[in-house]
Amino acid sequence: MLLAVIVRRAAMALITLAGVAVIVFVLLRVVPGDPVAMMIGPGATAADIAALKARYGFDAPILTQFWIWVHGILVGDFGSSITLHLPVTEILANRLPATLELAILALLIAVLLGGSVAIAGTLMRRTLGETIIDGLNSIMLAVPDFIWALALVLLFAVAFPVLPLTGRINPDLAEGFATKFYLTESVLTGRFAIARDILSHMIMPTLALALPLAAVIVRLLKQSLKEAMVQDYVLLARIKGFGELRLVLQEALRNAVGPTLALTGVQFTFLIGGTVIVERIFAYPGIGNLAIDAVINRDFPLIQGLVLLFGLIFILVNVAVDLGVAALNPRLRHA
Amino acid sequence: MLERGDVKHAAQLTSAPAAETEPRPLPAYLRLVRDPKVVCAGGFILFLVVLAIGAPLIAPQDPLAQNLLNATLPPVGFADAAPGFLLGTDGLGRDVLSRVIYGSRVSLTVAFVAAGLACLIGSLLGLMAGYLGAATDAMISRLVDVWMAFPPVLLSILLIAVIGTGLHSVIIAIVVIDWTRFCRVVRTETMNQAQMDYVVAARTIGFSRPATLFREILPNVVPVLIALLTLEMGIAVVVEAILSFVGLSVSSDTPTWGGMIAEGRQIVHEAWWVLAVPLAALFATVVAFNQLGDGLARSLDPVLRR
Amino acid sequence: MTAPRLAIEALSAISLRANNAPILRRVSLAVDTGEVHGLVGESGAGKSTIAKAILGIIPSQVKITGGRIIFEGRDLLSLSANELRAILGRDIALVPQDPSTALNPSRRIDAQMTDGLRLKRGLSRKAARLRARALLTEVQIRDPERVLSCYPHQLSGGMRQRVLIAAAFALEPKLVIADEPTTALDVTVQKQILRLIRALQERHGTSVLFVSHDLGVVAKICDRVSVLYMGKMVEQGRTADILQNPRHAYTKALLAANPRYDRPDTGLEPTSPEVIVALRAEIAAFDAGSSTGEARDG
Numbered sequence A: 001m002l003l004a005v006i007v008r009r010a011a012m013a014l015i016t017l018a019g020v021a022v023i024v025f026v027l028l029r030v031v032p033g034d035p036v037a038m039m040i041g042p043g044a045t046a047a048d049i050a051a052l053k054a055r056y057g058f059d060a061p062i063l064t065q066f067w068i069w070v071h072g073i074l075v076g077d078f079g080s081s082i083t084l085h086l087p088v089t090e091i092l093a094n095r096l097p098a099t100l101e102l103a104i105l106a107l108l109i110a111v112l113l114g115g116s117v118a119i120a121g122t123l124m125r126r127t128l129g130e131t132i133i134d135g136l137n138s139i140m141l142a143v144p145d146f147i148w149a150l151a152l153v154l155l156f157a158v159a160f161p162v163l164p165l166t167g168r169i170n171p172d173l174a175e176g177f178a179t180k181f182y183l184t185e186s187v188l189t190g191r192f193a194i195a196r197d198i199l200s201h202m203i204m205p206t207l208a209l210a211l212p213l214a215a216v217i218v219r220l221l222k223q224s225l226k227e228a229m230v231q232d233y234v235l236l237a238r239i240k241g242f243g244e245l246r247l248v249l250q251e252a253l254r255n256a257v258g259p260t261l262a263l264t265g266v267q268f269t270f271l272i273g274g275t276v277i278v279e280r281i282f283a284y285p286g287i288g289n290l291a292i293d294a295v296i297n298r299d300f301p302l303i304q305g306l307v308l309l310f311g312l313i314f315i316l317v318n319v320a321v322d323l324g325v326a327a328l329n330p331r332l333r334h335a
Numbered sequence B: 001m002l003e004r005g006d007v008k009h010a011a012q013l014t015s016a017p018a019a020e021t022e023p024r025p026l027p028a029y030l031r032l033v034r035d036p037k038v039v040c041a042g043g044f045i046l047f048l049v050v051l052a053i054g055a056p057l058i059a060p061q062d063p064l065a066q067n068l069l070n071a072t073l074p075p076v077g078f079a080d081a082a083p084g085f086l087l088g089t090d091g092l093g094r095d096v097l098s099r100v101i102y103g104s105r106v107s108l109t110v111a112f113v114a115a116g117l118a119c120l121i122g123s124l125l126g127l128m129a130g131y132l133g134a135a136t137d138a139m140i141s142r143l144v145d146v147w148m149a150f151p152p153v154l155l156s157i158l159l160i161a162v163i164g165t166g167l168h169s170v171i172i173a174i175v176v177i178d179w180t181r182f183c184r185v186v187r188t189e190t191m192n193q194a195q196m197d198y199v200v201a202a203r204t205i206g207f208s209r210p211a212t213l214f215r216e217i218l219p220n221v222v223p224v225l226i227a228l229l230t231l232e233m234g235i236a237v238v239v240e241a242i243l244s245f246v247g248l249s250v251s252s253d254t255p256t257w258g259g260m261i262a263e264g265r266q267i268v269h270e271a272w273w274v275l276a277v278p279l280a281a282l283f284a285t286v287v288a289f290n291q292l293g294d295g296l297a298r299s300l301d302p303v304l305r306r
Numbered sequence C: 001m002t003a004p005r006l007a008i009e010a011l012s013a014i015s016l017r018a019n020n021a022p023i024l025r026r027v028s029l030a031v032d033t034g035e036v037h038g039l040v041g042e043s044g045a046g047k048s049t050i051a052k053a054i055l056g057i058i059p060s061q062v063k064i065t066g067g068r069i070i071f072e073g074r075d076l077l078s079l080s081a082n083e084l085r086a087i088l089g090r091d092i093a094l095v096p097q098d099p100s101t102a103l104n105p106s107r108r109i110d111a112q113m114t115d116g117l118r119l120k121r122g123l124s125r126k127a128a129r130l131r132a133r134a135l136l137t138e139v140q141i142r143d144p145e146r147v148l149s150c151y152p153h154q155l156s157g158g159m160r161q162r163v164l165i166a167a168a169f170a171l172e173p174k175l176v177i178a179d180e181p182t183t184a185l186d187v188t189v190q191k192q193i194l195r196l197i198r199a200l201q202e203r204h205g206t207s208v209l210f211v212s213h214d215l216g217v218v219a220k221i222c223d224r225v226s227v228l229y230m231g232k233m234v235e236q237g238r239t240a241d242i243l244q245n246p247r248h249a250y251t252k253a254l255l256a257a258n259p260r261y262d263r264p265d266t267g268l269e270p271t272s273p274e275v276i277v278a279l280r281a282e283i284a285a286f287d288a289g290s291s292t293g294e295a296r297d298g
Helices: A002-029 A035-039 A046-056 A062-075 A088-123 A128-142 A145-159 A182-188 A192-229 A232-239 A244-281 A287-296 A300-328 B004-014 B028-034 B036-053 B096-131 B134-148 B152-163 B167-194 B197-205 B209-246 B257-266 B273-300 C047-055 C081-087 C109-120 C125-138 C144-148 C157-170 C187-204 C215-221 C239-244 C249-257 C273-291
Strands: C006-015 C021-031 C036-040 C062-071 C092-095 C175-179 C207-212 C224-229 C232-238
Touching: A002 A062, A002 A300, A002 B134, A002 B152, A088 A128, A088 A182, A088 A192, A088 A244, A088 A287, A088 A300, A128 A192, A128 B273, A145 A192, A145 A244, A145 B209, A145 B257, A145 B273, A182 A192, A192 A244, A232 A244, A232 C092, A244 A287, A244 A300, A244 B152, A244 B209, A287 A300, A287 B152, A300 B152, B036 B096, B036 B273, B096 B134, B096 B167, B096 B209, B096 B257, B096 B273, B134 B167, B152 B167, B152 B209, B167 B209, B209 B257, B209 B273, B257 B273, C006 C047, C021 C036, C021 C047, C021 C062, C021 C207, C021 C273, C036 C047, C036 C187, C036 C215, C047 C062, C047 C092, C047 C175, C047 C207, C092 C157, C109 C125, C109 C144, C109 C157, C125 C144, C125 C157, C125 C187, C157 C187, C187 C207, C187 C215, C207 C215, C215 C239, C224 C239, C224 C249, C232 C239, C232 C249, C232 C273, C249 C273
Parallel strands: C021 C232, C036 C207, C036 C224, C092 C175, C175 C207
Antiparallel strands: C006 C021, C006 C062, C224 C232
């Protein structure tokens, strides 16, 4: 039963991804002006341009280009970046871990923060505390990661200059890593001083990404919790003598998570999209920062690879959320 | 069994609770005016519009006038401030206050035009998807899914790189990205409404499909749309700011909040106000649109009012 | 004579939402140790309000205006939330009305049955599970191990009600309030459930306050009965007495309205308007008497 759901979702995901690939390809070929000419400096001869075109395969007919590209995807060859002169897959593999660590850390913080506030708000329902939480949250829901990032810059550059404003790690410390997952590796290998340095670099971009998600979680989870708390089974548990906190955590929470999860998943994809600008603001070396440069420089292979990668991540997150919701509902599990 | 007289009599005797008649609900526009959120937020937006339209008259200085002698002067109240520059100057000596006022022009233009267009196109497609049958719906929904698989910021940057910079590009980019938001909502609303009796009744009386669509469904979809539209305006302002931050919006002569923020970011250690002022303006505008949308949704949708 | 397990003394309550209309009018009743006491009345008579008052869960729009609820020598109405919470679950338990909503759909049966035992009786997880299994056997569930690992939606309504009954008796409370436990069940299942409750009650020596609108159901299981009409106690006594010799007009009307399978010649008798009017007048007189400043207990 569950397997059928997974298979169907995977098939839809692949179709969507294919759609994304086609759209990107077409979009880039529709660019007015000659992209190759823009890549070369002024003073290039026609022969140079033609040579470059041939090198990157832009002289072939559109369908051939498309076929080459699709074929490349299937064998794992995304071509070479025009600006960085490296295989696209290699570039992406180098930069992806940084963004993954950022996004996942942001997710964790958002869940912990949002969850705690939602639970607190539920415990305080129908008191002034809840009104305050609702009011503040309502404003926080309006603020995008872009504004948070810059506000944090103001806070920790001007008011309290305690955090580094750019980068991922102190360059002196960036040695001896087996993988590019600097934070995870340094924690797992016990190099806590380095981990602390990385965290001090990551905390602002992470917060900027986490706060909008936390606000969404507060609203959704609190609503679901409040609905669960008026159910009969909570009343019965109350009559059994359980205290308020215990009721929220033990009875209401597991029923409230399901509805919250779906919308949170969507919001998480926005978070990933937000890495594009947040990484830029903090000069954080992930795929988001890369994306802006790639687009401005019209690095087609890199752009295509990046868009596919983002698309894939989005789709995977959606699938994971769907699975999570299904798994959480005992009715679906034992159908 | 019981006769009506007995029931009434009995009710009086025992003063059993008679159904309390609720006071008649106010018409929508009166409700709106009484909601503090709507009043404050709406008032601020109105203020911004006035500012934007009257910028040449209101701004104290020429936003483009550079004067390196006056570079990075702090706002009035701090040491070394100059009287003519209320909120200080930027790295090229330009008055921050005037630039922020002029910047509102770009932001508001984008907000109204882009959000409006996105609403129009998205709603149209949503109406079609919701009412014109399963095939149309499947097609449009699939399109929406694929569309939403793109990270919005990336897509907008991509589009601008393709189309070229400029105000029109920004507007097109926002419309292209966010029409899906309206489409989904309108589609759901339309599908709900299409099943209601009055639509079926209208059809049986003999209204043709498009006529039914517009005459019966549209007015009921409008409250949701208005709320969504205001929210979308807030989003459009942010997207424009991001694009001008990255340098992909209007030409760098025209003052934009995003552009000022980008510059402010560079010199944040020397002149923090160049970042803080446009950021504050952006924050206030976004929050205002958001709260307005929220308040509108609450006032116009009887279900949400609690 | 020993003190009753539960004694409700002149309990009065009003509805704040409905213009302070009275919900309970100085209701008094007592449940002895080991007794099954029926509380009968139609919808809106106030029976659930009494149950809720005992359990401390009256809704915010209801206000208790007088009376005491004495349990184990203490007035439940005067206890703090913490003190009440200590008693609930351990000494007083509830068998709820609707088995389909009273169980948490996301928790397994064993978790829902053992959490009270572990909290209130300090049992270990293993010991609590054993006890839960024993009780499921007592309520005649044939495969208790399987039921314990189930989720509520995997069980039938009757099974769920048995689970709820077992859970209520599991902690050996002194008083169990059964709130219309058979209303949501098929008629064929009702009899079994009633027998179960009676058996459990006798075995464990628990007092039961059996709330119902169905006099026929009450007749099968209760030692004594209190009849409630519009928040006022109109008749009380041993079940047999009340059934044979009802004294109050309302009780008579209730009995007449009940299909009696052992007396096929009697049909459903609608209550005559005169009776209704007389009843209303009686209530009105009571209200008038209490509103002229008659001393209220409390």
